[in-house]
Amino acid sequence: MRELPRADDLLVWYDRHARAMPWRVPPAARQAGVTPDPYRVWMSEIMLQQTTVAAVKSYFETFTERWPTVTDLAGAADEDVMAAWAGLGYYARARNLLKCARVIAEDYGGSFPREHADLLLLPGVGPYTAAAVSSIAYDAPETVLDGNVERVMARIFNDHTPLPQAKPVFHNYASSLTPPLRPGDYAQAVMDLGATICTPKNPACGLCPWRSNCAAWAEGTAAELPKKMPKKRKPTRLGIAYLAKRVDGAWLLERRPDKGLLGGMLGWPGSDWGDAPTEAPPIRAQWKETTAEARHTFTHFHLRLTVKTALVPMDRAPDRGEFVEPNVFERDDLPTVMRKAYDLGKGS
CATH class of the missing domain: 1.10.340.30 (Hypothetical protein; domain 2)
Incomplete structure (x- = not known):
């Protein structure tokens, strides 16, 4: 032995x-x-x-x-x-x-x-x-x-x-x-x-x-070795990220609920993530859709975010979230999926 x-x-x-x-x-x-x-x-x-x-x-x-x-x-x-x-x-x-x-x-x-x-x-x-x-x-x-x-x-x-x-x-x-x-x-x-x-x-x-x-x-x-059970196929969820930039350069951000994915993190206002996201713009604006999606994989699913951008005037108040001044906003403070959306929409 x-x-x-x-x-x-x-x-x-x-x-x-x-x-x-x-x-x-x-x-x-x-x-x-x-x-x-x-x-x-x-x-x-x-x-x-x-x-x-x-x-x-x-x-x-x-x-x-x-x-x-x-x-x-x-x-x-x-x-x-x-x-x-x-x-x-x-x-x-x-x-x-x-x-x-x-x-x-x-x-x-x-x-x-x-x-x-x-x-x-x-x-x-x-x-x-x-x-x-x-x-x-x-x-x-x-x-x-x-x-x-x-x-x-x-x-x-x-x-x-x-x-x-x-x-x-x-x-x-x-x-x-x-x-x-x-x-x-x-x-x-x-x-x-x-x-x-x-x-x-x-x-x-x-x-x-x-x-x-x-x-x-x-x-x-x-x-x-080691042997592993076959992995289950990950589903794909869809969502929308709204990138609103004020004319002075401030970005509209929203802190996510403490519970759930990306809990407590700042991010772009958006829709729920599911099979058919519902339009829910955070502020009245002329929204434009980017040509590419922000794609990210979490532990249990793939996410595909449609990125929509808008430029809004100084006097327009959002329905949710708050504007972060350009001298305070830091791209690197965002979670990875939100950074991907920013990189697609920042120049739109």
């Missing part, structure tokens, strides 16, 4: 090859006594949900420079945080980021709770994030299971159970390998292994410190 991989072998590899990331304490510094900041660990894990490391780095640096502690973030204005988050996507994460920071500031005196059970009670903190903070920040032997770790477990054990049904099975595998010593470094090591060696396509098995213990490598099945 094939022996299980040893955490020590992976940690030796990690000590040499750990990725340098702005939220990470390198293994040598960690062993020298430098402890990770739970705030930075938590911030990075929230940002990394359904997003790549490359996309997150600049956002993380901006947030932690502007709000260096969880208390600083708790005192920030909602609209400032949402604007800083714009373009990172999945905006419910930003709303939960603020809620969580305020709970920690008010109920925990500005210090992250150490107990895993307490972390799970925080807004926006699920089992993965709680385990990551417990493990990485506090060196607790919690089991961290993200997509990279799932892939490593599927291959090490040559398990063809498809995701997402396999998640509990893979969690058990990962738990069985988590060591009592250096569990924080180990958690980051196994994630790095999945991100750099045990990759979705063309895994570099020849460089893997766990190759001799990998059942999928022995059977030649690594490239086809």
